[in-house]
Amino acid sequence: MxxxxxxxxxxxxxxxxxxxxxxxxxPEAPGAVRCAPLWSSSTAYSAGGTVSHHGRNWTAKWWTLNENPGATGAWEDRGACTGGVSDxxxxxxxxxxxxxxxxxxxxxxxxxxxxxxxxxxxxxxxxxxxxxxxxxxxxxxxxxxxxxxxxxxxxxxxxxxxxxxxxxxxxxxxxxxxxxxxxxxxxxxxxxxxxxxxxxxxxxxxxxxxxxxxxxxxxxxxxxxxxxxxxxxxxxxxxxxxxxxxxxxxxxxxxxxxxxxxxxxxxxxxxxxxxxxxxxxxxxxxxxxxx
Missing domain, CATH: 1.10.530.10 (Lysozyme)
Known part of the structure; x- marks a missing residue:
């Protein structure tokens, strides 16, 4: 350097x-599903907690920490979302x-x-x-x-x-x-x-x-x-x-x-x-x- x-x-x-x-x-388009707050690897989520990750919403099935949505069975896919920072x-x-x-x-x-x-x-x-x-x-x-x-x-x-x-x-x-x-x-x-x-x-x-x-x-x-x-x-x-x-x-x-x-x-x-x-x-x- x-x-x-x-x-x-x-x-x-x-x-x-x-x-x-x-x-x-x-603002999002009328009728669009808004993205939940972004998933964070350092946050612990309890069952029912909803996050967004790469343009999709996910709901935690149980307590989870540092388990990537879509890569583990800890999350249920809730479908595509728009708006917010996932876009x-x-x-x-x-x-x-x-x-x-x-x-x-x-x-x-x-x-x-x-x-x-x-x-x-x-x-x-x-x-x-x-x-x-x-x-x-x-x-x-x-x-x-x-x-x-x-x-x-x-x-x-x-x-x-x-x-x-x-x-x-x-x-x-x-x-x-x-x-x-x-x-x-x-x-x-x-x-x-x-x-x-x-x-x-x-x-x-x-x-x-x-x-x-x-x-x-x-x-x-x-x-x-x-x-x-x-x-x-x-x-x-x-x-x-x-x-x-x-x-x-x-x-x-x-x-x-x-x-x-x-x-x-x-x-x-x-x-x-x-x-x-x-x-x-x-x-x-x-x-x-x-x-």
Missing amino acids: SGALAAVLATAVFLPVPAASAAAPA FVISEAQFDEIFPDRDPFYTYQGLIDALSAYPGFANTGTPATRAREAAAFLTHADFESVGLRYVKEINEANYWRKCDYSRPYGCPAGQTAYYGRGPIMFSWNFNYKTAGDALGLDLLRNPWLVEQDPSVAWQAALWYWNTQNGPGAMTSHEAMVGGAGFGETIRSLNGALECDGGNPESVAARVAKYERITGILGVAPGSRLGC
Whole structure:
């Protein structure tokens, strides 16, 4: 890995701002069977519990944990469903094409499991809008984690810089614990605290969950995408569904360092990745790509 890429991973900036509400999912067609909440491998289900998995609803026959619907006898198939996050605009085959050399930690199912945390993500507006938002999100994951090859920041000497002891809750996991992890190299104690509160996880005391559980890693990235402005004027979700364009997502994630002439090479690299991924999805990238 080049020194330039290492520097990118070590200096990713995520600033704390007030959270914004996620947009509501698009309505289903009249008479459609709506998908139940997504099945999660880490959740225990009792008899009668209903989930969705790969576009079908399933009901648990008995208490079950980590038994994949459709692969074991623990679930009864309730038929196809539509709407909700089971209609994700990116297939597993497309995910594999986008990230052919990814670390095995980053599973497609982990991403699917995480989508229920923000059901408006890639599920708002026209099919093209939804595809562009998914492409934009995965573009930044591609850039920050170098094609999903890295689960955590590699510059250990930089770890201590991610702890802000001025916060009233401090850094209970230790001053070197809040380094970048996951698809957007999620970092800083205040982000772990706020994201954990939003997701119902104690990430402040156990930040290692983001590098141990694929669903949590994707959830943390989706929390930032859907609720945080960073140095921008809107969340990345708002930028993509409101027509502001891909360039505004760069501003929201790392605009203080890259936009307005800060690092045109990085901006160009992100745009090139975005155009590649929208090409895989068969959707036009839209306008306003730079910042």
